[in-house]
Amino acid sequence: xxxxxxxxxxxxxxxxxxxxxxxxxxxxxxxxxxxxxxxxxxxxxxxxxxxxxxxxxxxxxxxxxxxxxxxxxxxxxxxxxxxxxxxxxxxxxxxxxxxxxxxxxxxxxxxxxxxxxxxxxxxxxxxxxxxxxxxxxxxxxxxxxxxxxxxxxxxxxxxxxxxxxxxxxxxxxxxxxxxxxxxxxxxxxxxxxxxxxxxxxxxxxxxxxxxxxxxxxxxxxxxxxxxxxxxxxxxxxxxxxxxxxxxxxxxxxxxxxxxxxxxxxxxxxxxxxxxxxxxxxxxxxxxxxxxxxxxxxxxxx
Ligand SMILES: [Zn+2]
Numbered sequence: 001x002x003x004x005x006x007x008x009x010x011x012x013x014x015x016x017x018x019x020x021x022x023x024x025x026x027x028x029x030x031x032x033x034x035x036x037x038x039x040x041x042x043x044x045x046x047x048x049x050x051x052x053x054x055x056x057x058x059x060x061x062x063x064x065x066x067x068x069x070x071x072x073x074x075x076x077x078x079x080x081x082x083x084x085x086x087x088x089x090x091x092x093x094x095x096x097x098x099x100x101x102x103x104x105x106x107x108x109x110x111x112x113x114x115x116x117x118x119x120x121x122x123x124x125x126x127x128x129x130x131x132x133x134x135x136x137x138x139x140x141x142x143x144x145x146x147x148x149x150x151x152x153x154x155x156x157x158x159x160x161x162x163x164x165x166x167x168x169x170x171x172x173x174x175x176x177x178x179x180x181x182x183x184x185x186x187x188x189x190x191x192x193x194x195x196x197x198x199x200x201x202x203x204x205x206x207x208x209x210x211x212x213x214x215x216x217x218x219x220x221x222x223x224x225x226x227x228x229x230x231x232x233x234x235x236x237x238x239x240x241x242x243x244x245x246x247x248x249x250x251x252x253x254x255x256x257x258x259x260x261x262x263x264x265x266x267x268x269x270x271x272x273x274x275x276x277x278x279x280x281x282x283x284x285x286x287x288x289x290x291x292x293x294x295x296x297x298x299x300x301x
Pocket of ligand 1: 017018019020021022058059060062063
């Protein structure tokens with residue numbers, strides 16, 4: 001038998017804060033559906049208007065503390081961090097951000113033509129990588145995208161467990177997290193976007209939320225079987241532990257030819273390495289191969 005859900009779902013979210021239901025406190029800020037750090041800012045150059053929930057719907061305590069923890073966990077999840085770094089997404093201060101811990105890089109440049117490169121990136125997706133928090137971040141996105149379409153439904157009881165997870169509660173049973181990498185360099189789109197599809201007939205919430213950030217597509221499914229998508233890794237909530245289980249690593253390999261190459265001292269200074277990596281922009285002959293799971297050992301050739 002599953003855990004008892006009835007005891008803690010006494011929160012009424014029909015009015016007050018969209019997440020905690022509280023009507024007390026301040027409601028002074030707009031809430032970014034997609035984190036600023038993932039390109040949902042005018043400063044990033046990726047959007048002309050930011051995707052937000054207007055002030056008055058989410059209390060400041062949820063917005064500035066609880067939900068911002070989820071946004072941070074999402075932006076710093078190693079796979080996101082790798083692509084955020086590769087895509088050179090500028091943060092709200094207009095700065096580039098290095099990939100965080102639990103990512104490893106290997107760059108090989110052709111000796112004769114420095115424009116030709118091979119890049120390997122490996123990111124941890126294990127239990128300590130923060131993947132449960134990533135699922136909670138997607139719960140946040142799902143509630144907010146639903147609110148933008150149908151505020152009454154988003155505030156109805158069937159969304160309570162998802163809203164509670166977004167502010168740190170347990171992951172709803174029957175939840176699956178998916179991560180899909182781009183299938184080619186030419187198909188990488190850095191524009192942040194999100195959508196949620198909901199079964200309108202079901203009394204119990206069945207939904208699929210998708211989030212496009214830094215060239216990756218994340219999916220959150222509730223009571224819906226994962227579709228057969230290529231190059232996609234899935235994590236499902238383990239009924240025993242209440243935590244996600246699934247692949248422990250993600251890796252990507254890029255081989256391509258850049259339009260130009262600039263000489264930088266790669267081994268001496270990490271920040272110069274960061275500036276030195278530029279994704280080629282769909283040149284002929286460039287390709288990208290990506291596989292969820294453990295890599296074969298890189299050819300040292
Ligand atoms: Zn709140």
